[in-house]
Amino acid sequence: MIRMLDRRPWPLLVAGVALAGAALACSRSDLPQDFSAITQIPGVPTIPLGFDTLDVTPVIIPTLAQLLPPPGQEGGATSAPLMQSPAPTLTPFAKGPTPAGLLGTPTPFPPRPVAGIPTPNPTRDSVLSRTSIEIYTIQRGDTLNVIGSQYGLSAQDIADANGMTITDTLFVGQTLNIPLPERPVYGPALKILPDSELVFGPGDAGFDLEGFIARQGGYLATYSEDVPGYALDGLSEFRTLTGAEIVRIISARYSVSPRLLLAVLEFQSGWVTGAEPRAGTLEYPMRRAEQGREGLFKQLTWSANQLNNGYYAWQSGALISFGFDAGVSRIVAPTLNPGTVGVQSLFSRLMPASEWERTLSAGGFPATYAALFGDPFTRAVDPVVPADLQQPPLVLPFEPGKIWAYTGGPHAAFDFGSAWASLDFAPPAEAEGCLQSEEWVTASAPGLVLRSEYGAVAVDLDGDGAEGTGWVMVYFHVEQRDRVSVGTFVQTGDRLGHPSCEGGISNGTHVHLSRKYNGEWIAADTGIPFVLDGWQAGGLNDTEYDGTLRKGAITLEACNCRDESNAISRP
DSSP states (O other): OEEEOTTSOOOOOOSOOOOOSOOSSSOOTTSOOOGGGOOOOTTOOOOOTTOOOSSSSOOOOOOHHHHSOOTTOOOSTTSSOOOOOOOOOOSOOOOOOOOTTSSSSSOOOOOOOSSOOOOOOOOOOOGGGOOSOEEEEOOTTOOHHHHHHHTTOOHHHHHHHTTOOTTSOOOTTOEEEEOOOSSOOBOOOOOOSOGGGTBSOGGGTTOOHHHHHHHHTSHHHHOEEEEEGGGTTSOSSEEEEEHHHHHHHHHHHHTBOHHHHHHHHHHHHOTTTOSSOOTTOSSOTTSOOOTTOOSHHHHHHHHHHHHHHHHHHHHHTOEEEEEOGGGOEEEOOTTOOHHHHHHHHHHHTTSOHHHHHHHTSTTSHHHHHHHHHOOGGGGOOSSSSOTTOOOOOOOOSBOTTOEEEEEEEEEOSSTTTSOSOEEEEEOOOSSOSSOOOOOOEEOSSOEEEEEEETEEEEEESSOSSOTTSSEEEEEEEEOSTTOOOTTOEEOTTOEEEOBBSOSSOOSSOBEEEEEEETTEEOOSSSSSOOEETTEEEEEOTTOTTOEEEEETTEEEEOOSSOSTTTEEEOO
């Protein structure tokens, strides 16, 4: 299990929610969570435990009473029928000419080397460099193992330093002395792949996924799976997807390279090249034996999220070590790159420490990857995000003259593992909750619509038809009704669709706006500021969903509400 530093919490996905008052944005990770307390909305399918959704974490569902209009009034969430969404587009968009008015030209990349040589990464300051005892304040969900893995210590080390036993009860607000580590144990330092091989990035632009799978002739080439419709188009009916379609959908949603997903699948089960699945992998092809995660779709979904979790947590400085069973931990080698740490993160959740170390050696997973795709460093785009990159001009994602609410500060772009790349805005409304809205989500910049699927629209700003190159804006929770079609060229301010709760579970009608560059989710409050119509996003209290928008002397603070403190409009 990955453990993170307190200074930037990276919330773990908990399968459950609690009832509370209706709100307007995606989930907050600091809410108590219990699925048993949900009041079901008529006609909305229940998401089963253990299934990863479009949104960061499960969210609060308003009660039926909150959704119904006051007595004697028409309208409300139940007055309009649920809209049926078409199946997601599973085939890549054919490239065409870029019309005038789009931002720039297809993204250029530097020449690739003849032989792949990993670029050295600077050595990071380690938590092990502490020279004095640190005081730690217990937070909700803490255990001695959790705390210890943040500091490269065992649970017993911390217990001994505080005159406790490892079974003693911890209390929120309690303080502990964190001793200096005596015998730190690092994980493998082999650089496995460049960052551009983990993200769904430039190296994937010309990859023939379906053709590659077919040429291998393995079990995956003939595999199909009945996937529940709520994961694809919001309907209850199952849809049959091929193995290639499953890989394509998950790769695009999580922005994780399809090559990497295939290589991990091959290493764990032999599905890519072997005609018969390895023993025990038919139900759990990633060897993550967990009730509720049966089948390739859920196994790959979970895996993509774990890859992202390691990548972005290491990138942000939040990740320190990996914890294994029996109190074993390994500190992340300080010279590694985010792409390699992402791979280490996934495998740390799949096997004990000894097997993990063998897997990450040259003869383990790196050999499998090279056998399928050659030396990954020959395709490297390094860095994925140039140091001098500037955000293009962006406007707020709604029509001028309308007053919306800033309801969610920086939070995860897609599921809990991704960067805090997203902001939430809720439309004007007479009531709260998941109500059908006649307001419009509009394009923040010109570009080409590459994906228009259940709850999501992806717009390519350089217009080259590749989601893994250049700037891409992703708009989540866009209703199927009137949603823009794939292949449409939109200009700034053009209508994309209506805000909604479609796509994952949401506690209120809103739009969830995210940025990517070369396939990497770009954090909203660090590095390259998220700026919309001159409003610059910032974090607040190192807490997900808390945040500000500043423009000149004016500061707005995100709130699960509608009032003057978070009201915002386009000029």
